[in-house]
Amino acid sequence: MFATLTFRREKHFRDKHSGKVVAVNRTGANGSMHPEAADKAFRYFVSCLNREIYGPKWNTRWHRGIQWARGSEFHKDGRLHFHALLSAPTADLNHLMSRYAWHEWWYREFGRNQLEQPRSQHQVADYVSKYVVKDGLVDLSPNFGAWQPARPDYAAAPQQGDLSGVAHDEPDTGGLMQASRWEGTKRGRPSGHGP
Numbered sequence: 001m002f003a004t005l006t007f008r009r010e011k012h013f014r015d016k017h018s019g020k021v022v023a024v025n026r027t028g029a030n031g032s033m034h035p036e037a038a039d040k041a042f043r044y045f046v047s048c049l050n051r052e053i054y055g056p057k058w059n060t061r062w063h064r065g066i067q068w069a070r071g072s073e074f075h076k077d078g079r080l081h082f083h084a085l086l087s088a089p090t091a092d093l094n095h096l097m098s099r100y101a102w103h104e105w106w107y108r109e110f111g112r113n114q115l116e117q118p119r120s121q122h123q124v125a126d127y128v129s130k131y132v133v134k135d136g137l138v139d140l141s142p143n144f145g146a147w148q149p150a151r152p153d154y155a156a157a158p159q160q161g162d163l164s165g166v167a168h169d170e171p172d173t174g175g176l177m178q179a180s181r182w183e184g185t186k187r188g189r190p191s192g193h194g195p
Contacts, residue, residue: 001093001115002127005042006081007033008111032079035072039139041110042070042082046141048105053088053096063089064143069128072137085128087149094153120154 015022033041050058050065058065070084088096099115106113118124128138 001086001099002118003084003086003116004081004114005045005084005106005110006112007038007041007079011109032074035080038072038080038082042084045102045106046086049086049097049102063147065089066093066141067144067147067149068141069144070139071128071130072139083127085124087152089147089150091150092153118152118154124152 014020046066046068054061054065066086066088068084068086070082072080072082074080087093090096094117099117103113103115106115118127
């Protein structure tokens, strides 16, 4: 699964004692989330995915959860965002979780994001190599390379006309949001710590 993850400047929450909505600034001097805080947010996201798919003791299993490669990139204005490639050991990650529900979770917790299903092995290679060539920082999960990921399903995502409940006058997005909506209704929402 491809993931592009950005960070909102402020986090809003309701104070338990006063009941007022409070905004907390999560940015540094350059308007970006601090890289350590962003890394912690990403690892929390991956941990929640692992817990949803493999249970609370996912880290003690032979595979030690989802593998990922993550590129860190800064917008022109200096704000940090991540591009990541994630894979599961037991099956295609797109079949184990609802991209739509996790898209909503990240948006609620941190900001804008895009979760996509790769269309080919060539697209996967291009996605990863783009950040190496840009001299970007690429991080790997601790279990990266410990096992061969399950082969992704490169089948075409459902097209807009194939989905019930989706308006036919929406602009064409290449089937990405349509696939996410379809998955969200097909599999339901995740339970536990996630969405």
